[in-house]
Amino acid sequence: MDVEDVSRLRAVIFRLARQLNATATAEGLTPTQTSVLGLVAFRGPLALAELTELEGVNPTMLSRVVRKLDEDGLIRRLPDPTDLRAARVEITPAGALVSDRIRRLRTQAVSDCLERMPDRHSKELLAALPALEALEEKLKSARTP
Template identity: 65%
Template sequence: MRVVIGRLARQLNASATGEGLTPTQASILGLVTGRGPLGLAELAELEGLNPTMLSRVVGKLTELELIRRIPHPSDARAALVEVTAAGKKVHTRIKTRRTAVVSECLDRLPPETTQILLQALPALEALAEELRAADPVTS
């Protein structure tokens, strides 16, 4: 199961490359879009990146004007990152492309296989929640 999930994740991550982003950049953009504004420490923890790598990714996304740094409201020494309008558009295109890729693949599978996959979604969601609860970094 782990191998299949890894393959699915890699293949879905590859769909972000059409935007010129690495899978990590697309993931950070998604986190900031969905949960932002976020502090850099929280973002590093959520993504499981070391601060140096996160700094590079945030720098690139800032350079591309997909996210921007803003002052932290309660800590003048810290900054938050938030998505820009351009970043929201890119994130939407990535999500749309990933949805299309999955839909196209499901359309090519036999209907019985598609039905089995759809019936398995609640169990896969429960697995995702258990994995999140077992790993405090992603909680």
């Protein structure tokens, strides 16, 4: 495998993520806050330990993010019914609205770009989705101990 091609792929994925993260700035959220909010919205109530693992951040950082989202009324902390020393978080109605708005903005941004690209490129990108999803899964499993 060509190292230069792999490096280009990694770099373009990073730049794409940065561009998509920029679409959430109107909500006043950091990329990590946006990601945590999206995970909680998509997966339902999550234990903080599970959220830490899914997000790939340290517990201290996650605690700060959760505190901010809780203070902003976007998520709420709940006692964990299986471990009273632990906490869970769930999305609030306000958080669901913000998460949906961010998801729609990001989807529209990508859609607009795909429509402005040559048809061949748009089709190639969409055809590459299964391979990109498989790459994501491999990266995730490589990170999990």
